[in-house]
Amino acid sequence: MKSKLWSFKFNTVTLVLIPAAIGINYLGKLFAGVLKLPLWLDSIGTVLAAVLAGPIVGAICGAANNIIYGLTMDPISTVYALTNLGIGIVAGILAYKGFMKNIKGAIITALVVGLVAVVISTPLNIILWEGTTGNVWGDALYAWAIAHNLPVWLSSFLDELVVDLPDKIAVVVIVFLICKGLPKSLISLYQRDEKIENLD
Amino acid sequence: MKSISLYVDKGTLLNRIAPESKIMYIITAITVPALLGNRLAGAGFIVLSVLLLLSGKVLRKTIPLLSVSGFVLLTVLIIQGMFRAGNTVPLFSIGPVIFYREGTSFAMSIVINVINILLSFCVLILTTKPSDMIENFIRRGFSPRFGYVFISVFQIIPQMTETMSTIADAQRSRGMETEGNLWVRIKAFIPLISPVIMSSLINTKERALALEVRGFNSKHKKTFLNDERKTSADPYLQIILLIGILATIGWRVFVWLA
Amino acid sequence: MAGIVIEHLKYRYPGSNKLALDDITFSVNQGEFIGIIGRNESGKSSLCQAIAGLIPNFYKGAYGGKVLIDELEVKKVEVDELCQKVGIIFQNPFNQVTGSKLTVYEEISFGLENMGIPKEEMTQRIDEAMELLDISKYKDRYPFDLSGGQMQRMAIASIIAMKPEVIILDEPTSQLDPQGREEVFQAVQKLSKQGITIIMVEHNMEKIAAYSDRIVLLEDGKLIAIDTPQVIFSREDLIEYGVEAPIYTQISRKLGLKDKRTGCYPVTLKEIKPLLETEGGDR
Numbered sequence: 001m002k003s004k005l006w007s008f009k010f011n012t013v014t015l016v017l018i019p020a021a022i023g024i025n026y027l028g029k030l031f032a033g034v035l036k037l038p039l040w041l042d043s044i045g046t047v048l049a050a051v052l053a054g055p056i057v058g059a060i061c062g063a064a065n066n067i068i069y070g071l072t073m074d075p076i077s078t079v080y081a082l083t084n085l086g087i088g089i090v091a092g093i094l095a096y097k098g099f100m101k102n103i104k105g106a107i108i109t110a111l112v113v114g115l116v117a118v119v120i121s122t123p124l125n126i127i128l129w130e131g132t133t134g135n136v137w138g139d140a141l142y143a144w145a146i147a148h149n150l151p152v153w154l155s156s157f158l159d160e161l162v163v164d165l166p167d168k169i170a171v172v173v174i175v176f177l178i179c180k181g182l183p184k185s186l187i188s189l190y191q192r193d194e195k196i197e198n199l200d
Numbered sequence: 201m202k203s204i205s206l207y208v209d210k211g212t213l214l215n216r217i218a219p220e221s222k223i224m225y226i227i228t229a230i231t232v233p234a235l236l237g238n239r240l241a242g243a244g245f246i247v248l249s250v251l252l253l254l255s256g257k258v259l260r261k262t263i264p265l266l267s268v269s270g271f272v273l274l275t276v277l278i279i280q281g282m283f284r285a286g287n288t289v290p291l292f293s294i295g296p297v298i299f300y301r302e303g304t305s306f307a308m309s310i311v312i313n314v315i316n317i318l319l320s321f322c323v324l325i326l327t328t329k330p331s332d333m334i335e336n337f338i339r340r341g342f343s344p345r346f347g348y349v350f351i352s353v354f355q356i357i358p359q360m361t362e363t364m365s366t367i368a369d370a371q372r373s374r375g376m377e378t379e380g381n382l383w384v385r386i387k388a389f390i391p392l393i394s395p396v397i398m399s400s401l402i403n404t405k406e407r408a409l410a411l412e413v414r415g416f417n418s419k420h421k422k423t424f425l426n427d428e429r430k431t432s433a434d435p436y437l438q439i440i441l442l443i444g445i446l447a448t449i450g451w452r453v454f455v456w457l458a
Numbered sequence: 459m460a461g462i463v464i465e466h467l468k469y470r471y472p473g474s475n476k477l478a479l480d481d482i483t484f485s486v487n488q489g490e491f492i493g494i495i496g497r498n499e500s501g502k503s504s505l506c507q508a509i510a511g512l513i514p515n516f517y518k519g520a521y522g523g524k525v526l527i528d529e530l531e532v533k534k535v536e537v538d539e540l541c542q543k544v545g546i547i548f549q550n551p552f553n554q555v556t557g558s559k560l561t562v563y564e565e566i567s568f569g570l571e572n573m574g575i576p577k578e579e580m581t582q583r584i585d586e587a588m589e590l591l592d593i594s595k596y597k598d599r600y601p602f603d604l605s606g607g608q609m610q611r612m613a614i615a616s617i618i619a620m621k622p623e624v625i626i627l628d629e630p631t632s633q634l635d636p637q638g639r640e641e642v643f644q645a646v647q648k649l650s651k652q653g654i655t656i657i658m659v660e661h662n663m664e665k666i667a668a669y670s671d672r673i674v675l676l677e678d679g680k681l682i683a684i685d686t687p688q689v690i691f692s693r694e695d696l697i698e699y700g701v702e703a704p705i706y707t708q709i710s711r712k713l714g715l716k717d718k719r720t721g722c723y724p725v726t727l728k729e730i731k732p733l734l735e736t737e738g739g740d741r
Contacts, residue, residue, distance in 0.1 A: 010345070011408075012345075015345055015346070015408075016352075016408045018349050018353075019349060019352045020356065020360075020400045020403070023353075023360035023400065024400055026357055026361070027360060027361065027396055028393060034368070035386075035392075041389070044397075048397065064349070068353050071205075071325045072325070073204075073265070074268045075269075075321040075322070075325075076314065076317070076318070128310070128314065129272060129275075129310060130276065130284075130306070134272035139275055139279060142279065143283050146285065174389070178390075178397055182398075184473040185472075189405055191472075194472060195518065196515075196519065196521050196533070197519065197521070199469075199521055199523075202560065203560070331558065344572075348556070355602070359602055403550075406550055406554075407556075409507075409548065410548065410553060410554040411556060412537045413510060414556070414568050414572060414620070415569050417537065418538040418539075420574035421574050422571055422574060423575060423577060424571060424577070425564055425567040425577065426564075
C-alpha cells in the first residue's frame with residue numbers, strides 16, 4: 001500500500017535513514033574527490049532518501065546535511081540548506097509520481113532537480129557574495145557576463161548553472177541506477193502507512 | 201575519529217554557559233549589524249567574537265573554518281574589485297590589473313559580514329558538546345527522536361568513513377581501476393558507492409530495530425543521566441542580548457517611519 | 459511472571475508470498491532456557507522477532523495467531539512498551555550501538571532514559587549490568603572502540619539494565635572472533651542462573667545442548683519438534699533439517715552409547731563421560 005505524499009509520520013527506520021543519508025552524501029563527496037572527478041556528487045544520500053521515503057524526509061535530509069556541515073566544517077554551508085531542502089522535496093515528489101521507475105523519467109527528474117537547485121542557489125549566492133560561486137569556470141563566466149553588462153541576477157544564474165546542473169544530473173542518474181538494484185524488502189521498510197493484514 | 205564535532209572541553213566559562221545563550225549570541229551578532237546597516241557594527245561583533253573565542257581558548261581552531269570560506273572571499277574581492285558595474289575610481293593596481301575603489305569597498309562589506317557570521321558560529325560550535333545542546337532542547341519539549349537523529353550524525357559519519365577505506369581497498373583488489381583517464385575514473389564511482397549504500401541501508405534497518413527495543417518510541421517523559429548545562433549568569437545574558445535585538449529593531453522601525 | 463504462550467502463529471513479510479512462520483504453537487515456562495535450531499531461512503530470526511513484538515509492529519505485513527507474554531498479547535502492544543518485558547540481542551554488535559553516546563556508561567543508559575527511570579536508579583542499574591557482564595572496566599571507553607565481544611556484552615548490558623523478564627539472543631556470536639564468542643557464552647551462562655527466561659538461536663550445538671532446558675527445531679517456518687536436547691539431538695533425521703548434532707552425540711552414535719534410562723544419546727561432555735568410563739570398564 002502506497003503511503004501519502006505529505007505524511008509527517010516518521011517511523012524509526014525513516015529517522016535512522018537521515019544520518020545514513022548524510023553519511024552517504026559525505027562519502028559521495030569523498031569518493032568524487034579521491035577519483036578526482038569534476039563533480040561534487042554530495043547529494044546522493046539526500047536524493048536517495050527522497051526517493052525511498054518521500055519529499056518531507058528528503059527535505060529534512062537535505063537541510064540537516066547542510067546544518068551539520070555548517071556546524072562542523074563550514075558555517076556558510078548552513079545558508080545553502082535551502083537548496084538541498086528544495087532538492088529533497090522535488091526529488092521526493094517526482095519519485096512518488098513514478099518518474100524514477102525508468103531511465104527517461106530519471107533524466108527528467110535529473111533536469112528538474114538540477115534547475116531547482118540552480119534557481120534556489122542563485123539568490124543565495126547573490127545575497128552572500130553578490131553572485132559568484134567560488135568555482136573557477138563558473139566565476140569566469142560570471143566575470144565575462146558582468147563585463148558585458150548583463151544584469152547581476154543573470155550572470156549569477158549562468159555561473160550557478162554551469163557549476164551545478166551537471167552535478168545534479170549525475171546524482172539523480174546514480175540514484176536511479178542504485179535503486180534498480182535494491183531488494184524489495186529494503187524498499188518496503190520506508191512505506192509508512194502499511195497496516196497489519198490479518199491471516200486468521 | 202570519534203565524532204565530527206569540533207567541540208573540545210577546555211573547562212572554560214564559555215564551556216559552562218548554556219548553549220541557548222550562545223545561540224542567542226549568534227542571532228544577535230547577525231541581526232544587529234544587518235538592521236543597523238553599518239559595517240562598523242559588523243566589525244565590532246567580529247572583535248567581540250574574537251575576544252570570546254580567546255577566553256574560551258579556542259581561537260586557533262577557527263583558522264581551518266575561516267580558510268574554507270577564505271578562498272571564496274578572495275574570489276569575491278577579485279571579481280567585485282575588478283569587474284563590478286559602476287567601478288570608476290581606481291584604488292590600486294597589481295601589474296596590468298586594476299582594482300577599483302567602489303568594487304573593493306563593496307567586497308569588504310561582504311568580507312566583514314561573512315567573517316562575522318563565521319566567528320559567531322564558532323563561539324557556539326567550538327565550545328559546546330552537541331549532546332548537551334540537544335538534551336537542553338529535549339528538556340524544553342523538543343522531540344527526543346529528532347534529537348537522537350541530530351546527535352547520531354556526528355558519530356555515524358566517522359564510522360561510515362572508516363568502512364569506506366575497507367570497501368575501496370576491497371574493490372581495488374578486485375581489479376577495479378581508480379586512476380587513469382576521466383572515463384575510467386567515472387566508471388569506478390558506482391562500484392565504489394554501491395556497496396557503501398547497500399550496507400548503509402542494511403545497517404539502518406538493524407539500528408532501527410536496536411533502537412526500538414531500547415524504548416526509542418516511548419511516550420514516557422525522558423530522564424537524563426547528565427545534568428543540565430547552565431550557569432546562573434545565563435538568564436541575564438539572554439535578556440541582555442534580547443534587549444539588544446529589540447532595541448535595534450525599534451531603532452530601525454523609528455528611522456523607517458521618520 | 460513471564461510465561462510465553464504462542465498459538466497458531468503465522469506471519470508473512472510485506473512483499474513476500476511465502477509464510478515466514480507457519481502455524482507455530484508452543485509454550486515457555488518462566489525461567490526456562492529455550493534453544494532454537496534449524497537451517498538458514500528456517501524462520502529462527504522471525505520467531506525471535508515475533509516473540510519480541512517486532513513482528514508485526516515493526517515490519518507490518520500479514521499476521522495470524524497469538525503470542526502472549528504473561529497474558530499480554532504482543533500484537534496489541536507497541537514495541538516501546540513491550541521492550542520493558544522482552545529484550546532482544548541481534549547478531550551484529552556494531553548496529554546495536556546507538557551512536558548517540560560517547561561512553562559505554564552513557565550508552566547503557568539509553569534505554570533507561572527512554573523509560574523515564576530516575577537518575578539514581580539509573581546509575582544503580584547500569585553499575586549492576588556492567589558488573590554482570592564484566593565490562594565495568596570499559597565504562598569510559600568510546601563504544602565504537604570496543605572489540606566485537608565487548609560490544610556485544612555492552613548490548614546485553616543495555617538490555618539487562620531495562621530488567622526484562624525474557625531475553626532473546628538471535629545468533630549473538632555469529633560475527634565474533636573465538637575470544638568474543640567465549641566472552642558472550644560465559645555471559646549467557648551467568649544470565650541463565652539469574653532466573654530470567656532465555657531464548658537463544660545458536661549454531662554452536664555443544665553450547666545449545668549444554669544450556670537449554672528444551673530445544674525448538676524449525677524448518678520452513680514450521681515447528682518440527684520441541685523437546686529436551688537429548689531427545690532432539692538423538693533424532694535420526696537431524697541432517698534432513700540442516701542440523702548437525704553436538705560432537706558428543708555424534709561420537710556416542712558411532713560408539714553406540716545410549717543413556718539406558720532415556721534411550722537417548724548424551725549431548726554434553728558431562729553426560730558422555732560416565733558412559734565412556736563404563737564402556738572403557740566393560741572392555
